[in-house]
Amino acid sequence: MPYLALITALALLQFLYFGIQVGRARGRYNVPAPAISGNDQFERHFRVQMNTLEQLLMFLPALWMFGSYVSWPAACGLGAIFIVGRGIYARSYVRDPKSRSLGFGMTVLPTLTMLIGVIIWAVRAAVMAV
Secondary structure (H helix, E strand, O other): HHHHHHHHHHHEEEEEEEEHHHHHHHHHOOOOOOOOOOHHHHHHHHHHHHHHHHHHHHHHHHHHHHHHHHHHHHHHHHHHHHHHHHHHHHHHHHOOHHHOOOOOOOHHHHHHHHHHHHHHHHHHHHHOOO
16 A cells, blocks of 8 residues: 555645646736636646646545555556656646647546446445345
């Protein structure tokens, strides 16, 4: 489980970094809090942070369930892909939101894979318990 904890900590630190980037963008583009609009570049940083929050809501439980019940090494590998994908997503989205597809796919597919894996495991475990 220490590896799952490491992947979790890295994902959360990445989210924190994205939040810091939003704060910097506020100053750079003169968007005072609590405003969340007013400059296109600021809004891109903000959307990266908010979309990452939305993805973390599914990713973290999926990571821990999959790692606990299916395969912790596979969960860590998928988690690493997620983190790299979030980084690619952030860079791409800030540069040009239309270019975010690769990073988005590298984020969604690992999470979906783990969720499907957990569902298959849970159904098998439930059937075996009967």
